Amino acid sequence: MRYKDTEDLKIKSTKTAKIEAKDLSYKTLNEKIREALKNGCKKIVLDNVCGQRYIGDGLRGNDVQILIKGVPGNNLAAFMDGPKIIVQENAQDGIGNTMNAGEIVVHGHAGDIAGHSMRGGRIFIKGDVGYRAGIHMKAYKNLFPVIIAGGTCGDFLGEYMAGGLLVVLGITHNCTNPTSCSPEIVGDFVGTGMHGGMILIRGRLDTRKLGREVRIAPPSDEDISILTAHLKDFCKYFHLDRERILETSFIKLYPYTHRPYGKVYAY
Amino acid sequence: MAKAKKLSEFRVERDEEKCIKCQVCVRMCANDVHTYDPETDTVRADSFKCVGCHFCEDLCPTAAITIEYNPTQTKENAHWKRESIYDIVKQARTGGILLTGMGNDQAYKNYFDHLVLNASQVTNPSIDPLREPMELRIHLGRKPDKIDCRLQMTEEGRKKYQIRTRIPPQLELEVPILFTAMSFGSISLNACKSLAKAACKFGTYWNTGEGGLHRDLYPYAHRAIVQVASGRFGVNEEYLERAAAIEIKIGQGAKPGIGGHLPGEKVSEEISHTRMIPIGTDALSPAPHHDIYSIEDLKQLIFALKEATRYTKPVGVKIAAVHNVAPIASGIVRAGADFVAIDGIRGGTGAAPTIIRNNVGIPIELAIAAVDQRLREEGIRNQVSLIAAGGFRSSADVTKGIALGADAVYIGTAALIALGCHVCQKCYTGKCNWGIATQDPYLTKRLNPEIGAEHAGNLLRAWSLEIKEMMGGMGINVIDSLRGNREQLRALGLNEVELRLLGLKHAGEAW
Numbered sequence: 127m128r129y130k131d132t133e134d135l136k137i138k139s140t141k142t143a144k145i146e147a148k149d150l151s152y153k154t155l156n157e158k159i160r161e162a163l164k165n166g167c168k169k170i171v172l173d174n175v176c177g178q179r180y181i182g183d184g185l186r187g188n189d190v191q192i193l194i195k196g197v198p199g200n201n202l203a204a205f206m207d208g209p210k211i212i213v214q215e216n217a218q219d220g221i222g223n224t225m226n227a228g229e230i231v232v233h234g235h236a237g238d239i240a241g242h243s244m245r246g247g248r249i250f251i252k253g254d255v256g257y258r259a260g261i262h263m264k265a266y267k268n269l270f271p272v273i274i275a276g277g278t279c280g281d282f283l284g285e286y287m288a289g290g291l292l293v294v295l296g297i298t299h300n301c302t303n304p305t306s307c308s309p310e311i312v313g314d315f316v317g318t319g320m321h322g323g324m325i326l327i328r329g330r331l332d333t334r335k336l337g338r339e340v341r342i343a344p345p346s347d348e349d350i351s352i353l354t355a356h357l358k359d360f361c362k363y364f365h366l367d368r369e370r371i372l373e374t375s376f377i378k379l380y381p382y383t384h385r386p387y388g389k390v391y392a393y
Numbered sequence: 394m395a396k397a398k399k400l401s402e403f404r405v406e407r408d409e410e411k412c413i414k415c416q417v418c419v420r421m422c423a424n425d426v427h428t429y430d431p432e433t434d435t436v437r438a439d440s441f442k443c444v445g446c447h448f449c450e451d452l453c454p455t456a457a458i459t460i461e462y463n464p465t466q467t468k469e470n471a472h473w474k475r476e477s478i479y480d481i482v483k484q485a486r487t488g489g490i491l492l493t494g495m496g497n498d499q500a501y502k503n504y505f506d507h508l509v510l511n512a513s514q515v516t517n518p519s520i521d522p523l524r525e526p527m528e529l530r531i532h533l534g535r536k537p538d539k540i541d542c543r544l545q546m547t548e549e550g551r552k553k554y555q556i557r558t559r560i561p562p563q564l565e566l567e568v569p570i571l572f573t574a575m576s577f578g579s580i581s582l583n584a585c586k587s588l589a590k591a592a593c594k595f596g597t598y599w600n601t602g603e604g605g606l607h608r609d610l611y612p613y614a615h616r617a618i619v620q621v622a623s624g625r626f627g628v629n630e631e632y633l634e635r636a637a638a639i640e641i642k643i644g645q646g647a648k649p650g651i652g653g654h655l656p657g658e659k660v661s662e663e664i665s666h667t668r669m670i671p672i673g674t675d676a677l678s679p680a681p682h683h684d685i686y687s688i689e690d691l692k693q694l695i696f697a698l699k700e701a702t703r704y705t706k707p708v709g710v711k712i713a714a715v716h717n718v719a720p721i722a723s724g725i726v727r728a729g730a731d732f733v734a735i736d737g738i739r740g741g742t743g744a745a746p747t748i749i750r751n752n753v754g755i756p757i758e759l760a761i762a763a764v765d766q767r768l769r770e771e772g773i774r775n776q777v778s779l780i781a782a783g784g785f786r787s788s789a790d791v792t793k794g795i796a797l798g799a800d801a802v803y804i805g806t807a808a809l810i811a812l813g814c815h816v817c818q819k820c821y822t823g824k825c826n827w828g829i830a831t832q833d834p835y836l837t838k839r840l841n842p843e844i845g846a847e848h849a850g851n852l853l854r855a856w857s858l859e860i861k862e863m864m865g866g867m868g869i870n871v872i873d874s875l876r877g878n879r880e881q882l883r884a885l886g887l888n889e890v891e892l893r894l895l896g897l898k899h900a901g902e903a904w
């Protein structure tokens with residue numbers, strides 16, 4: 127799906143800013159974004175983004191939306207606390223680094239360490255995600271981070287994961303038949319060092335790929351209802367059929383203890 | 394098999410004549426060493442449990458208690474020392490990694506003790522710091538290569554200089570000493586408060602460590618350096634916003650290359666709140682930052698933080714002093730850091746594997762000299778401020794560190810000693826009798842933050858007076874002129890290699 131103009135953001139807002147990002151350094155571009163926000167803009171459309179880093183870095187405000195046309199650079203939405211960012215194409219490494227709240231919607235693939243140490247908010251990736259997605263994600267009180275990848279993921283998914291929800295669907299991975307996909311949804315060492323939260327993998331899973339700290343179980347009704355709620359928005363963004371996705375069962379991975387390394391020390 | 398004999402490091406001696414059976418020691422020792430036997434009306438001690446913190450000795454109203462080092466119990470052996478034997482016994486029973494607290498206690502060569510300072514005689518006058526102006530103020534941060542300064546005439550016809558160069562953000566310190574990173578978690582809130590207050594009062598900075606910023610510490614946040622470590626605990630936009638500066642923690646002198654681990658039982662409600670993790674879960678700090686595998690990656694995090702704080706505050710990087718420290722520091726400067734903190738092999742900790750603490754890293758003296766030298770050779774020394782850490786015990790160590798090339802010095806253990814610490818090295822047990830390295834409310838209330846702040850502040854005052862005396866003696870009245878001024882140092886009893894590495898002449902050699 128393509129967002130043709132600002133109307134596609136479908137939000138009621140008084141002020142919209144359109145920024146031409148071509149040939150701008152990240153510093154200038156981000157200054158312009160902050161400037162627009164300071165002027166009361168709530169919607170910002172960035173045209174021709176090409177690798178500029180740190181877009182949305184440290185931005186606050188639940189009512190702020192940024193539409194990125196092009197490919198943003200690393201650390202998109204790092205330390206972000208509230209806004210929503212839509213990326214029309216691929217995103218690079220480190221999206222949502224230490225993010226506190228907000229939403230990132232990526233219509234293509236995303237690079238490594240998506241959601242590093244993310245504490246809240248949601249990251250929806252239509253395609254694949256790289257290595258170490260959701261590393262050290264953690265939940266706290268009413269903050270509950272969620273990452274859903276429609277495609278596959280690289281090694282070390284959910285490493286050190288301490289809270290929140292990580293979902294890998296494996297449906298958009300070069301595969302035309304979402305119901306019978308896919309042999310290699312996850313990479314190796316899934317959930318190594320995991321000590322909190324939940325990973326849901328759709329379809330089959332080779333147990334040799336699991337880290338030592340995780341256990342397998344069928345998801346409970348409650349798990350499924352949490353998943354269903356987030357999938358609803360995921361499917362809305364990417365025009366996918368939720369019911370069909372849910373036809374295939376999910377495997378739940380959870381840490382066998384929230385104290386994986388409690389016994390290695392002599393006191 | 395014989396019963397495992399526990400190590401009794403100390404002997405608790407009680408002078409029965411002096412003991413009035415008040416039982417203060419019974420109530421106060423968190424290690425339950427003392428017990429009262431009502432039948433015989435005597436207070437007894439189980440020396441095996443004593444960690445040698447001297448708290449009871451300090452409290453006993455009649456000075457009846459003496460804590461003594463227990464003479465060796467094994468046959469004297471220069472190789473198989475008592476510690477080695479008992480460590481093996483402990484590990485044979487538990488199969489675990491040995492833990493410890495505080496800094497390296499091994500008898501490695503201490504270079505500070507082999508350095509002497511200069512003083513003026515005849516050929517240039519010394520300065521009396523009590524009567525003449527003496528400046529200890531420094532600015533930490535990136536300095537421009539050159540400054541564009543224009544002379545202007547005001548409307549009233551007066552001369553005025555205007556600096557046109559944009560100066561990057563700086564921290565202004567009234568004394569070149571900062572309190573090093575100690576998290577709420579590794580130390581008590583009262584200990585944090587004591588240091589934070591003292592830093593604010595004295596015009597220097599304290600460091601949150603990787604434990605987040607407790608709301609009770611918000612009033613002191615304008616003088617806080619906040620850490621961003623691999624676990625990112627407590628890091629959010631507000632945390633970055635409140636701080637004076639940000640420090641990316643890569644490593645720590647007491648445990649270079651390994652991660653941190655606050656056990657779940659220490660994650661109380663308050664700690665859970667500042668670290669922003671649920672109560673009772675282990676707070677695991679991975680060994681590396683997984684978004685940093687290279688200098689280029691480090692640059693990204695530095696600039697992600699600068700962008701998030703709109704280039705308004707310095708962003709520094711803390712590393713442990715390791716073999717390659719000089720090229721690494723050079724990379725860090727080139728990655729855009731405003732300051733580099735280097736923690737030597739004697740750097741303290743709340744908990745670290747003993748084997749790591751005692752065996753990994755290099756002394757800070759050599760690291761300062763190597764880094765300062767390298768940055769000068771590359772012509773980038775001005776681009777960064779260098780904070781040295783790891784075992785600074787006195788104003789002399791600080792002065793020598795600055796003369797070797799540091800801009801400022803972080804103190805940790807020395808600051809805790811000012812609050813009462815007796816360096817018993819049991820910080821990891823959470824039973825610190827002095828109310829410092831503990832979260833037990835019964836123990837933490839022993840440390841009054843007002844008094845703690847006063848003592849920590851007194852230490853800063855005393856050391857600054859002494860530094861001024863030493864500077865005055867050298868005929869230097871601005872601390873900036875001492876930085877990297879190695880002619881003011883001479884070495885005593887060091888070999889050629891050491892002299893070369895430290896960039897020093899031996900005592901006896903003239904300029």
Ligand code: SF4
Binds near residue numbers: 422423426444446
């Ligand atoms: S208070 Fe400290 S010195 Fe005294 S007996 Fe207890 S552990 Fe030993």
Ligand code: SF4
Binds near residue numbers: 446809814815820825
């Ligand atoms: S802080 Fe407490 S436990 Fe740690 S060395 Fe000092 S007195 Fe001992």
